[in-house]
Amino acid sequence: MKESFKNYSMKTNGQTLLFADLEAPGTPTGQRAHLTFKANRSLGRHNWLRLTPAYSRHLVEQLVSSLGSPDRVLDPFCGTGTTALTCAEHGIRADTVDINPFLVWLANAKFAAYTPEELAEAKHFQSLLRLPADKNGFWHPPLADIEKWWTEDELVPLSALYNSVKEADLSEPARNLLFSAFCRVAIETASVSFGHQSMSFKPRNGDNGMVKTCAGEQVTGLFRRRLSEILEAAATELDGSLAKAHLGDSRNLHTILRAKYSRVITSPPYPNRMSYIRELRPYMYWLGYLRNGRQAGELDWQAIGGTWGCATSNLMRWQPSEEARVPFDGFDEMISGIRKRSEVLGRYVHKYFEDCVCHFRSLARVLREGATAHYIVGNSKFYDEMVHTEEIYAALMRDNGFENVRIENIRKRNSKKELFEFIVSGEFSP
Numbered sequence: 129m130k131e132s133f134k135n136y137s138m139k140t141n142g143q144t145l146l147f148a149d150l151e152a153p154g155t156p157t158g159q160r161a162h163l164t165f166k167a168n169r170s171l172g173r174h175n176w177l178r179l180t181p182a183y184s185r186h187l188v189e190q191l192v193s194s195l196g197s198p199d200r201v202l203d204p205f206c207g208t209g210t211t212a213l214t215c216a217e218h219g220i221r222a223d224t225v226d227i228n229p230f231l232v233w234l235a236n237a238k239f240a241a242y243t244p245e246e247l248a249e250a251k252h253f254q255s256l257l258r259l260p261a262d263k264n265g266f267w268h269p270p271l272a273d274i275e276k277w278w279t280e281d282e283l284v285p286l287s288a289l290y291n292s293v294k295e296a297d298l299s300e301p302a303r304n305l306l307f308s309a310f311c312r313v314a315i316e317t318a319s320v321s322f323g324h325q326s327m328s329f330k331p332r333n334g335d336n337g338m339v340k341t342c343a344g345e346q347v348t349g350l351f352r353r354r355l356s357e358i359l360e361a362a363a364t365e366l367d368g369s370l371a372k373a374h375l376g377d378s379r380n381l382h383t384i385l386r387a388k389y390s391r392v393i394t395s396p397p398y399p400n401r402m403s404y405i406r407e408l409r410p411y412m413y414w415l416g417y418l419r420n421g422r423q424a425g426e427l428d429w430q431a432i433g434g435t436w437g438c439a440t441s442n443l444m445r446w447q448p449s450e451e452a453r454v455p456f457d458g459f460d461e462m463i464s465g466i467r468k469r470s471e472v473l474g475r476y477v478h479k480y481f482e483d484c485v486c487h488f489r490s491l492a493r494v495l496r497e498g499a500t501a502h503y504i505v506g507n508s509k510f511y512d513e514m515v516h517t518e519e520i521y522a523a524l525m526r527d528n529g530f531e532n533v534r535i536e537n538i539r540k541r542n543s544k545k546e547l548f549e550f551i552v553s554g555e556f557s558p
């Protein structure tokens with residue numbers, strides 16, 4: 129159901145609140161699934177490959193439309209590309225950056241305009257798809273404990289499918305469509321479930337104690353269905369020149385981007401120890417973006433808020449930098465409070481905000497005067513210490529030339545009563 133923007137905005141004390149929906153004044157902010165990835169489920173390209181960190185197209189549309197159409201939008205933390213895709217769908221140029229090469233690939237596959245010939249090529253592959261009789265000798269990725277993800281009976285058809293997409297004589301756009309469908313099949317056949325923040329393995333046994341598994345024909349049937357959905361989404365009209373995802377580090381935006389931007393709409397990682405690399409491992413190993421655990425840990429260490437693998441031991445060697453001090457009253461006390469309970473978590477939160485300092489400094493170098501920025505962030509709690517991420521972001525914005533900085537509480541994040549999502553907004557006036 130298409131919802132109207134009007135439902136999410138109202139005026140209080142002369143100020144427009146974008147997401148104060150029509151609940152009675154004073155009602156606690158609800159979980160508002162229409163502002164999360166859940167709302168993208170039936171939305172064509174937005175549903176290409178479902179990943180939980182995504183926010184909803186509604187949220188971006190609201191922000192894009194709230195102050196007149198911006199001519200160039202930047203999302204410095206691309207994820208699945210919701211911001212840039214929404215902008216392109218509205219005829220607005222957008223660039224987006226992510227440190228994860230798999231997400232950059234995925235986003236660019238979603239942003240592309242596909243010719244009828246490319247769509248036909250991918251469809252033709254599907255009609256030729258046959259599983260080979262010989263079950264031996266297929267490559268599968270060096271993912272640790274791969275048997276926890278898929279049984280051997282599932283791995284054989286998955287490997288055959290992967291190898292036939294890889295080796296077929298196809299144009300790059302057609303191959304991207306097929307690999308996207310392959311990713312969906314790989315995750316849907318894996319015995320994992322995705323909870324609010326992290327992935328866990330599902331028990332393998334069915335009611336009768338037998339191991340549940342997907343046979344080869346089920347895997348190919350699922351592939352045909354997912355490919356049809358992706359082809360349908362890919363056939364929707366889109367100007368493929370409007371959105372572009374760039375591989376890079378948002379602490380160095382000025383070295384990656386040449387344009388200047390009039391609007392920023394983004395959702396950076398939250399300080400909540402969620403590792404995007406951990407969650408995305410299956411896709412990244414299959415598609416060759418990861419070859420071993422060391423690489424995975426190193427990439428997580430490069431990411432803001434990464435704590436997985438070697439990132440944890442690196443944190444214990446990490447030293448704060450005087451040049452990247454966090455300009456927020458009470459910051460040092462908050463970090464000391466967390467460090468008293470856990471040295472590694474104290475360092476984790478400290479480094480997270482130092483990285484944000486570097487990000488905002490670099491951001492200021494790629495903005496036009498008068499640009500507006502909107503950061504969707506969540507607060508966190510470590511032991512008894514509340515980490516008021518939204519207030520620290522507001523301080524970082526002020527410190528980097530933003531005026532009229534304001535915080536709006538948009539939704540409750542989960543069952544914990546004190547965890548919320550906020551939009552921190554401001555106007556760049558250096």
Ligand SMILES: C[S@@+](CC[C@H](N)C(=O)[O-])C[C@H]1O[C@@H](n2cnc3c(N)ncnc32)[C@H](O)[C@@H]1O
Nearest residue numbers: 182183205207208210226227377378395431432
């Ligand atoms: C909350 S997700 C963004 C989700 C996105 N709004 C969407 O709808 O899919 C944050 C993203 O920041 C990326 N990231 C983390 N550190 C980064 C860095 N230093 N530079 C660029 N991207 C980074 C992560 O890989 C992740 O994709």
